[in-house]
Amino acid sequence: MDDLFPPFAPDPNDRPRRFRPVPFRIIAPNMITLLALCLGLTAIRLAFEDRFEPAVIFVVVAAALDGVDGRVARLLKGTSRFGAELDSLADFVNFGCAPALILYSFTLHNLKSVGWIVALVFAIAMCLRLARFNAMLDDPNRPEWKKDYFVGMPAPAGALTGMLPLYLHFLGLPFDSWGTPVILVYVLMIALLVISTVPTFSGKTWGKGVPRDLVVPIFLVVVVGFGLVISFPFEALAAISVGYLVAIPFGAMQYRKRLKREDARSDEAPAALD
Structure with missing residues (x-):
């Protein structure tokens, strides 16, 4: 038995393991992410308390922090x-769970199980979209120009446009008995756009270089836009949501044009070698 369970004596030369301190530059971005997560979770609580305006604002601020x-x-x-x-x-909590539960508490609960199924579909669509996005980051064969586009609607945009019925409600648009089925169809449409392969503008590569003569106009546009959002938040959110939805077909058309040019160059390269 002594061979099976030999006595163990700690090595007196072993020293306790010391972990290197983590630089603050690594902690700071994670603190912002956790703050956004706290806002998303608090938005869910506010929705259960029927305080929809602050719940929507919290999700919007979480999207800005994202x-x-x-x-x-970087x-x-x-x-x-x-x-x-x-x-x-x-992102899954802030843009999947929170908007789905806010919409369910707002009006989808009137459809009982059907409304809950739609809320589930919206949340799961966000989860699938985020998983696909993470998987595509590891694709080494993706052309550089495709980084200008998302595959499908990004999660923050899906959450903000999905809450468009709430913006309209805050602006005084009444949702009677006909409103809940329309909202249900709209939420399903947003969920399908999120998991679709429709290319949408990314914007991550914009701003690498700004012409000198556009610097001052850009400053003015930012100041005016900030003033409008602060003074008329739900009007601005409704306009931004509608404008984003209208811009999706134009982004898809531009993507197809660039893809055709890329295919044409690929066909010309072997011909030049021949």
């Missing part, structure tokens, strides 16, 4: 695998 954390990480050179995984999990 656009900031990645840029902060600016500080603090990107990490942990941060990428945390960001995906936070």
